[in-house]
Amino acid sequence: MLRIAILALAVVLVAVGGVMLFAGPVLFRMGLMDLLTARGSFMLTTMWVMLGAVALGIVGLVLAFVSGRHRSGIVAILVTAAAGMSAGGIYSRAVVSHDDLPPIHDAQTDWSLPIAFTEATLKDRAAVGAVRVRDDAIVPQGNGRWTGMTFAAAQESFYDDLKPLRLDAKPEAVTQAAARAMERLGWRVTRTDAEAGVVEAVYRSPWYELIHDVAVRVVMEGQGSRVDIRATSRLPGHDTGENAGLIKQLRNEIVLAL
DSSP, X not given: OHHHHHHHHHHHHHHHHHXXXXXXXXXXXXXXXXXXXXXXXXXXXXXXXXXXXXXXHHHHHHHHHHHTOHHHHHHXXXXXXXHHHHHHHHIIIIIIHHHHSOOOSEEEXXXXXXXXXXHXXXXXXXXXXXXXXXXXXXXXXXXGGGTTOBHHHHHHHHOTTOOOEXXXXXXXXXXXXXXXXXXXXXXXXXXXXXXXXXXXXEEEOXXXXXXXXXXXXXXXXXXXXXXXXXXXXXXXXXXXXXXXXXXXXXXXXXXXXX
């Protein structure tokens, strides 16, 4: 019957789309697909597959309603809901985020007083061919309205909430709290110097296993402390807001740790 064939095809498309969701990151980690393709055109194709399942699910639902087949209607609803949520998630991540967020791969709480990574971290980055950390980085050509803007200006125009954290505790206590916060988040802490107010860690993203270096600088300010945080990718290009997200997440965890 037509109704069953349509629903069967919708289920197949959901299954194919589900496999593609996992295939992108896997192919990237295997070196068979570059990051731009994995996050971009491949995910867009996955989104269209899911939208196709949504369309078929709606048609199947209408046919089930007309024929009074309640079981088919339940299947149609489940397929439409699953495919719709997947397509919406891909759209918000791969399309909206990429178009709206500044195309930078480095973020920090104060570009006028940039955090310098330790020599050990810079050597680790150089050893794997990571993009150079620059305090005067500029958005390259081909990025629309962002082209030619400094990372500092691009960040300020979108992430106006990335500000230094000010706490009443002493710098040594805050530095130790920052290290505990990073560990609690599952990041690999590579350096902790409570006396110097320095903490560094490495974060590896779960899907694409992208590596980000995170540095915390704590200095005395008045009777308390000022905390600055920097997060930067090892690969160039659009970080889709991940570094800014890491800073905000760590900032909240430091407060909780104290």
